[in-house]
Amino acid sequence: MEMVNLTIDGQEVQVPKGSTVLEAAQKAGIDIPTLCHLKDINKIGACRVCVVEIEKARGLQPSCTYPVTEGMVVRTNTAMVREARKAVVELILSNHPMECLTCSRSTDCELQALAKKLGIKEIRFQGENSNFPMDTSNPAIVRDPNKCILCRRCVAVCNEVQGVGALGLNERGFNSIVAPAFQHPLSEVNCVYCGQCVNVCPVGALKEKDEMQKVWEAINDPEKHVVVQTAPAVRAALGEEFGLPIGTIVTKKMVAAIRRLGIDKIFDTDFTADLTIMEEGNEFLHRLQNGGKLPLMTSCSPGWVKYCEQHYPEFLDNLSTAKSPQQMFGALAKTYYPEKCGIDPAKIFSVSVMPCTAKKYERQRPEMMDSGFVDVDAVLTTRELAAMIKEAGIDFNSLPEEDYDLPMGISTGAALIFGVTGGVMEAALRTVYEVVTGKTLEKLDFVEVRGLEGIKEATVDVPPVGAVKVAVAHGLGNAKKLLERIKKGEAEYHFVEIMACPGGCIGGGGQPRVTGPERMSLEDNYLDLRTQAVYNEDKSMELRKSHENPAIKTLYEEYLVKPLGEKSHHLLHTHYQAKPKYQVLAEKEC
Amino acid sequence: MSCQCQGKTGEKESKYEIIDRVVDKYQGQEGSMIPVLHEVQQAVGYLPEDVQAYVAEKMGVPLSEVYGVVSFYALFTTEPIGKYKISICLGTACYVKGSGRILEEFEKKLGIKVGETTKDGLFTLEACRCLGACGLAPVLVVNENVHGRLKITDVPDIIEKYRAMSREEAS
Ligand code: SF4
């Protein structure tokens, strides 16, 4: 690798050619503030918070985009630099609604942190506050354009990572606004509610739709029996909200914390993840052996399902009819569970804690009422759960370790890895292999489908069925590439896993945010850290195959009878329909 | 929304057919968004929301990208444009000589605000920057025709002149 030598603040640094001044400073341990920049995602040099002096270059230059050259001399801490950075932030603040006290991002806001860091005590400019309407049009994402600082991180993630392009920079000059086309609400365009934009927004302009109040009310209502489920990926990130290092698994403390919120039962979505594998695995075998539509595509990521409905309706028949673990749980929480425990199902309030914003949308889909009620009554993101724990005054880190309630709290390592890209595929292969061959699988780890590469492929020999070809994509941008390949006949598979979010659910739109400066300073990709933690945990589990889950066996014996049976069909399977991408075209009559 | 295109009559190309034709023409060419939108605007008259969405779908790009371009360039309009576009210069020389008041007079006489189009689709009123004809200030342009050294009292005459022109064409 060709290296370049430069001097920053009198310190000599050597970095690979092609690095930016910001990266070089990082290496030298010199801190440069940033705002619009987001590692690997947004490099547009728009905000100019990161300016530095570069000898022989005219004026100040944004370090986040400026490439290093041999012998370059950089100064990051001069009066001119400090003054310029301050002016930039003051300008942003001059028309910013100063609502920190009541803003969802207070103490966790990159703009607020920057103002503090740069020592801003007064704002010398007076700007007019904009007065755009809030977008509360949909069940998942709330947009407050008045707090938007036009950094365009959301635009970059939605367009380049997700390939959706629901958001863009509209108008120009003082009228500029980041919004869907025509400033329409997100519900009228092709947004899939994945929440990736929410994760990268440095301020309070994008957030999840709040369902905390609803949950508090149910907890306070003595008539209600509140059951909670927690998705696999939540335990791999919740600790970050309480200052624990990225990649800490906090399952048992999380269970203890949720119990102390005052709910009635704490169960695990992992239980129904195992159930999903039973149903979906059998569906796969059924399609394989009866000439059904292939490749079978997973359907547990509601952002992906919506994307398929709006962007690739030609693949709707490929989608597994098996509901997601959240919705399987929801259907059972108001049928099997109350029947078994002698509770009136009408009194049950079922809450799920998800790493995902699209799950808020999924729970409100008309297909999701098979129990005779709304199957899931509220969805909290990982962030919302953390906020509730804090509000309740629970000291998370000093909690004892506790276990899930029975029976829907028993699960396997196969279910746990649902939270990472490739996990559903690996879990399915573990079960399908043993069900078909009747033999014990020697090597449980299907490493080919693990990791953060965008598209992964593997061929697994499953005698007597033969070679099973699988593919895995995470992040809708990668999904699009994979689907195009399948569409053009360039690739053929039997089974395809797609997760809307980069990294799978551990990188979901409802997970704790990792800020721009944090991403810069981390040695590893934060998604890698969460992924590793999940696989380590899987390794340590006693049961690692879904079909070995004893509670699932009991569920079939007592209630469902068999996978793909009549009850399963009614409660655990569904169908999806094509939806228009843009409302303005849906109304087109000619 | 009721159908406003001329489709299905068999006489005139519908706006969606126009888009199909224009996009096909530029198929595979890099950076063809602006020329495509420009041509569609010329043929349809303006770029309403459904037209932009249809262009996006046809070109295989997100609607946000199309709207980003349309809303950035002053060249594009999302409102219908009248048969006669009256652009009144508000450049310094013209303004000093009272073009602001002439604009107001047009607003009053036509019953529309600047940027709007009359209900009969005949006139669109616009303000523009220096047209480089300061010697004739105050100046306005109707489509390609320049009218200079204007007085407030010229306003009704100009309107009537184009109304008559339109009637003549129709008969
Ligand atoms: S976005 Fe940040 S700076 Fe703005 S009101 Fe919220 S916390 Fe304060």
Ligand code: SF4
């Ligand atoms: S939720 Fe996802 S699809 Fe919707 S705007 Fe945000 S990033 Fe784009």
Ligand code: SF4
């Ligand atoms: S909504 Fe947030 S991420 Fe998007 S441009 Fe505005 S401040 Fe940046």
Ligand code: FES
């Ligand atoms: S310009 Fe470098 S962080 Fe915004």
Ligand code: FES
């Ligand atoms: S100012 Fe009107 S033409 Fe120059």
